[in-house]
Each structure stands twice: as C-alpha cells, then as structure tokens.
Amino acid sequence: MSRWGMAVDLDRCTACGACTVACAQENNVALGNPDRPDQLIRWMEILPAERGKYPEVSARLAPSPCQHCDREPPCARVCPVYATYRNVEGLIPQIYEQCIGCRYCVNACPYTCKHFNWSRPEFPAPFERGLNPDVSVRNAGVMEKCNFCYHRLQVVRDTAAQEGREPKLGEYRTACQESCPTKAIRFGDLDGELEGVRENERAFTLLEDLGLMPKVIYLKEKTS
Amino acid sequence: MRAPVSGPAVLGALAAGLFGAVAVATWAGPPSGIRFNHAAHLRAKIDCTSCHLGVMDPAEARLPLLETCTGCHKDAPGANPGKQALARLAAEGAEPRWPVPSVRQPDHVFFSHPRHVDVAKLECTVCHGEVVNATEPPRTRRMSMYACEGCHARHPESAGATRARFDCLECHR
Secondary structure, eight states, X not given: OOOEEEEEETTTOOOOOHHHHHHHHHTTOOOOOTTOGGGOOXXXXXEEEEESOTTSOEEEEEEEOOOOOSSSOHHHHHOTTOSBOOOTTSOOOBOTTTOOOOOHXXXXXXXXXXXXXXXXXXXXGGGGGGOOTTSOOOOTTOEEOOOTTHHHHHHHHHHHHHTTSOOOTTOOOOHHXXXXXXXXXXXXXXXXXXXXXXXXXXXXOTTGGGOOXXXXXXXXXXTO | OXXXXXXXXXXXXXXXXXXXXXXXXXXXXXXXXXXXXXXXXXXXXOOHHHHOGGGGOTTSOOSXXXXXXXXXXXXXXXXXXXXXXXXXXXXXXXXOOOOOOSEEOOTTOOXXXXXXXXXXXXXXXXXXXXXXXXXXXXXXXXXXXXHHHHHHTTOTTSGGGGTOOOOGGGTOO
C-alpha cells in the first residue's frame, strides 16, 4: 500500500508562489474577496518564518499544503461526523458533503491548513470557464483543504488499468509539483519515489515535537 | 386591500392546470418522436455499447447520435412511427434529442463509466437493470448511495472488487 508524501527542498524553493496559483486553479479555489483577506482560502500557502537573530536575520519561506499527518491527525480526531479521516493510503481527505461546518478541525489543526468557506465562492467572468470538472466547487459553510490532488491519482489508476499495467513510479503528480519551476517540490510514495527522504540529514517536519508524523517533509537550507 | 382577481386570470390558471394534467396523462414520448424500445433491440442481440459508444470514454456523449441509428436503419421506415421519425430526422440532418439519462447522479458525486465498464468489467445491467424489459424510453431515477455501497462494501466476490475501494474520497471530492 502506498504512503503518499511530499518533499520540499527549501534550498531550491524561491517562494515564487507558482504552486499556490497552480493549486488554486487545479482545485477550483475561489479568488476570494480582497476586502476580507482573513477569509481568503489557499490550500497551498507560503509560510514565512524568521531565522537567526538581528543583525544576522534571514527569512524562510516554506510552501505549506495540508501536512497529511500520519499519526492521529488532530482534525480527524475532533471531527464529529467523519468528514475528515485517515484513509488506508495515509491521505487525509475532506468530504465536503459530510462536513457540517462546525470548524472544530480549524482549531485543532496546528498547521493552519484547514480553511472555512465563509461565503459562497465566486468565479468572475473568465474564471468560471476554467473550473476543473474533476473537482467539486465547495459551497459556503464547509471546510476545505489540500488532498494531494487525489483526482489525478484516480486518472493515473484508471489509465494504468485500461492499459493493463500497474501505475508507474512518478506518474502521479500534484499540480504544485508540476508548476514548481525549480523542482523544489517532489511528490510520491514515501516507500517508493521518496524512499529515504526522511533519513536525509537535512530533513525536518513542521512542529516535530507534536509527534504527528506529517507526510510533508522539508529539506532545510544547506547554508544555515 | 386585496387586489381583485380578474376572471381571465382564473380561467388561465384553470386552463394551465388542466393542460398540465392532460400533458402528463398523454405524454407524447421524447422530443424527437422516437419511442426507443430497449427490449426489442436487446432481443435482436444488439450489445449496449453498439449504440452507447461513449461509455468507454468520459468525454464522449453516451446517448446515440443520428449516424449510430442510421447505420443500421437504412431501409424504408414503413408504418413504425419511431422509424418514420428517424427517417424525418435523417432527411433534415438533425440529431435526435433524447429525453434524459436513465440514472442521474447527484452533482457532488464523481462517477466514471470507463472505470466501471472498462476497468472493473461490470455488466451494464448491474446499475441499468430496468432497461432490459423497457419498451419505452427509461425515466430518470436517482441512484442512492446504498446502491453503490452494495458492490463497494458487501460484494467482495464481484468482478471489479479487486480495485473497488470503500473510501468516501473515491466518489466525493
């Protein structure tokens, strides 16, 4: 059974934000109201962090999708209706039709990766023609978050089955990975394409001491 | 003060109601005038995919085009009103307008025909059983989630069970 994960090389990442845009386009994330930046939804965010002490300060900008916690994801633990759970491949889906919008998971998630639809999403003139038919448009009152472009995995699996073969290594690619100009984002099976990435000496995960075993693994800068 | 209700308006409403009742009672069949008879075609040993060509391809239309019908129905229509309607369409070069799909999935369900027919090798009648004996075009019915779960959860011996997953994310995303 695959265990899908992501490796983000912060040495390669320039924080250009292409992944944020590609993700929003792929997953029908609405543009949002510029007057309410607090209600803005982006599944892939660039998390800013300050490193070092004055005067030797530098910024770390880390692309941060849902971390897909491997061990007891806090959002799944608090969800009263099983709208979010850990599936057999370790993905943490969000089922919009099941969600009642209680927002427990927003408060539970230590990575701030869950987003609530405060209003009905709007897609002004040319954007409504670019909606992805493989992904639903979420309505007001439900949570949403990154699910590692699961619809792409289904396409890969169907194509492979129709051609009578197993899915190839690296065939399942997420939108953020594809859009990354410096190839900082790598995606794949933690026991396949990304085997050994956890053992990399530069590897770390966000809020490691919580013990949630996130499947988004960062490789820190060599010049630190 | 309430606005007076005019006589013609009352008559109009009555007439509309009456017309609606008559229209329901004598439903004239699909818009193109073709009362497609599934049972007759199946008795002639015609495979479902001979007409429903797009079932293997998610992007293609699953309801037959005019050329699909005229590919077989080349002879003079005779007395059959359905064949006469088809000949009329062929003369005009107009595509038949079929009424509705027989099973409609809710908007939030992502269902793939190729995944079930081509990958899992399911028979069409597993879900569309009612068309086997249908002499009229099928009416739309909603498929409940229990019908899907029947295969996905409780029939591990079914043909596609090796790949069928019992996971919400498979259909709701």
